[in-house]
Amino acid sequence: MADFDLGLVWFRRDLRVADHAALYHALTRCRRVLCAFVFDREILAPLPKNDRRVPFIHASAVELDQALRDAGGSLIVRHGAPLEEIPSLARECGAQAVFANRDYEPSAKARDVAVAERLAGAGVAFFTFKDQTIFDHDNVLTGAGKPYTVFTPYKRNWLATLTPDTLKPYASEDALSALAKPPSRVKHVIPSLDALGFSARHAPALPAGTSGALSLFDDFRDRMSDYQRTRDFPAVKGPSYLGxxxxxxxxxxxxxxxSAHDAQRHGNRGAETWLSxxxxxxxxxSVLHHFPQVGVPGDHRAFKPEYDRIKWETGDAADAHFAAWCEGRTGYPLVDAAMRQIxxxxxxxxxxxxxxxxxxTKDLGIDWRxxxxxxxxxxxxxxxxxxxxxxxxxxxxxCDAQPYFRIFNPVTQSEKFDPKGKFIRHYVPEVAALSDKDIHAPWRARPDALAAAKIALGADYPLPIVDHETARKTTLARYDVVKGARNER
Ligand SMILES: Cc1cc2nc3c(=O)[nH]c(=O)nc-3n(C[C@H](O)[C@H](O)[C@H](O)COP(=O)(O)OP(=O)(O)OC[C@H]3O[C@@H](n4cnc5c(N)ncnc54)[C@H](O)[C@@H]3O)c2cc1C
Known part of the structure; x- marks a missing residue:
């Protein structure tokens, strides 16, 4: 016998039907199940009209709705504040329980506490499940029951804690017969992107929805064994793009x-690295959960508090450098190509x-925040x-960060990871005609090479906005305050 007559699954960042913890639990514990998603007005309001993520989420919600409809249900979509929308939807539909997958961001956790209280006040249960991660934050702890702050022992324990059950799918897609349609008085048409205040002209570059994810994963599966060898070269199709x-x-x-774990067990080194x-x-x-000070909205703190003593560059010159960095015109082609890519x-x-x-942070001395x-x-x-x-x-x-005295040289990184300048040429066409050798540091090219490539540095492409060697020394001095702080302890 079902625990509840009617359950409501609240989809958030889990826009799929297959292997879905909350959906599975709702379908197996309720006689009938409704599904809902809320476009959070407060999150959407500050975003620019051409934000790429909203069309992605919208298209994914449309695909999810279709999958639910095919199985006899549908997705009720609201645009508002979840704290109002979810309890009122539960009331309108007569749901006795709301099911959702756990969200770990501080603001989402606060939202869920408030929603749970509001629901409880109305006599509606609220259940949350682990779905977004393999392990919850308290599943992998040190012998002393403390959170890990170093990755390698965390990973060792993560792998040791893994059992076949951990990775077993929830058979949500096999239990869809309990899906129901909302009562006719409950509006459940998905608002258009325009109605949400966004432009459909900025369709996602990546295919959205589960179909998009599966096509990327199908493409990556065959490349997984090469991942370890290819993943560091931006001009090579090495990673999965599944982020x-x-x-x-x-x-x-x-x-x-x-999939990665199975391949790893058969000796696939690429899969081992990808699983990592x-x-x-x-x-x-886990770090964000146990050390929430790093992600307090509007006030992110350094994980190592002494690093908040660093005096970062501020003022007009720093602002100009920051703008050059954002816009991809620092004069360092690999940095500029990367910024133009994003x-x-x-x-x-x-x-x-x-x-x-x-x-x-280390060449321009600008605050990581x-x-x-x-x-x-x-x-x-x-x-x-x-x-x-x-x-x-x-x-x-x-935690477990790069030591402060290790400072990437942007030219050496470029020579090593984009040796033929293929990635640079794609995003920084101004320097495309330079040789494979000169393209990493155009200011070092001979005048005749620049002339042959028709580049006037400072006009067609910027001169470097800082000298790396000088910046390196300034950074080491800037980070001295950290050394001092550590010695005091
Ligand atoms: C400064 C900085 C900012 C980053 N910001 C984000 C971010 O906002 N969101 C994000 O998902 N990743 C972030 N990463 C980690 C990493 O760069 C991206 O996960 C990865 O580039 C996404 O591409 P992919 O899906 O093709 O990754 P793949 O190489 O195919 O990896 C598969 C998945 O593993 C996870 N992953 C891979 N590398 C890391 C990592 N270093 N840390 C945590 N998870 C990882 C991601 O979920 C990724 O999608 C950041 C890294 C740095 C150095």
């Missing part, structure tokens, strides 16, 4: 980890995220935990 799908849950993390990246994702979720597509290759983050915030506005796969983790890794203030 945006993991962000919005159009594919199950369990399915991806299972999925573990990094869990690791940063500006044009909402994606940036992982190696380049490390390079540009290091350049901003400004770069973190810039990425947040643009990344299709923006994830507070990983973005914060990545930025603090590069700035050396994070």
């Amino acid at each position: 945006v799908h993991l962000r919005h849950g159009t594919i199950s993390i369990r399915a991806l980890a299972r 990246e999925l573990v990094w994702r869990d690791f940063y979720f 500006n044009q597509s909402g994606y940036m290759h992982n190696r380049l995220r490390m390079v540009v983050a290091s350049f901003l 400004r770069g973190e915030a810039y990425f947040e506005t643009l990344l299709n796969d923006f994830e507070l935990s990983s973005n914060n983790g990545g930025w603090q890794w590069a700035a050396s203030s994070g």
Whole structure:
């Protein structure tokens, strides 16, 4: 016998039908199940009209609605405040329980506490489930029951904790017969993008929905064994490009980890490395949960508090440097190509995220929080935990971060990871005619080589806005305050 007559599944960042924890639990515990999604007015309001993520989410919601309709249900979509919409929908439909997958961002956790209270006040139960990660934050702890702050032992324990059950799919798609249609008085037409205040002209560069995720994964599966060899070269199709799908849950993390884990057990080194990246994702979720000070809205703190003593560059010159960095005109072609990639597509290759983050913090001396915030506005796969983790890794203030004295040389990185300048040529056509050798540092090219490539530095393409060697020394001095702070302890 069912526990509830009517349950409501609240979809958030889990826009799929297959292997969905909350949907599975609702379908197996309720006689009838309705499904809902809320476009959060407060989140959407500050976004620019041409934000790429909203069309992606919209298209994914449309696809999810179709999948639910095919099985006898539908997706009720609202545009408003979840704190109002979910309890009122539960009331309108007569649901006795709401089911959702856990969300780990501080603002989402606060929202869920408020929604749970409001529902409880109305006598409606609220159940949440682990779905977004392989392990919840308290599943992988040190022997002393503390959270890990170093990745390698975390990963070792993560792998040791894994059992076949951990990666087992929830058979939600096999239990859809309990899906129901909302009562006719409940409006359930998906608002158009225009009605939400966004432009359909900025369709997602990546195919949306579960169909989009599966086509990317099909394409990647064959390349997984090469991942370890190819993943650092931005001109090569090495990574999976699945980040945006993991962000919005159009594919199950369990399915991806299972595939990598199986391949790894058969000696596939590429799969082993890729699985490690999925573990990094869990690791940063755990860090954000246990050390929420790193992601307090509007006040992100350094994981290592002494790093908040660093005096970052401010003022007009720093603002001008920041603008040049954002717009891809620093005079360092690999940095500029990377920034143009994120500006044009909402994606940036992982190696380049490390390079540009290091350049901003350690060549320009600008606070990592400004770069973190810039990425947040643009990344299709923006994830507070990983973005914060990545930025603090590069700035050396994070847990298990790059030591502060390790400073990427943007020219050497370019020569090593884009040796033929293929990636640079794509995004920085101004320097495309330079040789494979000169393209990494145009200011070092001989005048006749520049003339042959028809480049007047300072006019056609900027001279470097800082000298790396000088900046390196300034950074080491800037970070001295950290050494001092550590010695005091
Ligand atoms: C400064 C900086 C900012 C970053 N911001 C984000 C972010 O906002 N969102 C985000 O998902 N990742 C972020 N990353 C991590 C990484 O760059 C992206 O996950 C990856 O580039 C996404 O591309 P992909 O899906 O093709 O990755 P793949 O290489 O195919 O990896 C598969 C998945 O593993 C996870 N993953 C891979 N690398 C990492 C990592 N270093 N840390 C955590 N998870 C990882 C992601 O979910 C990724 O989609 C950031 C890294 C840095 C250095």
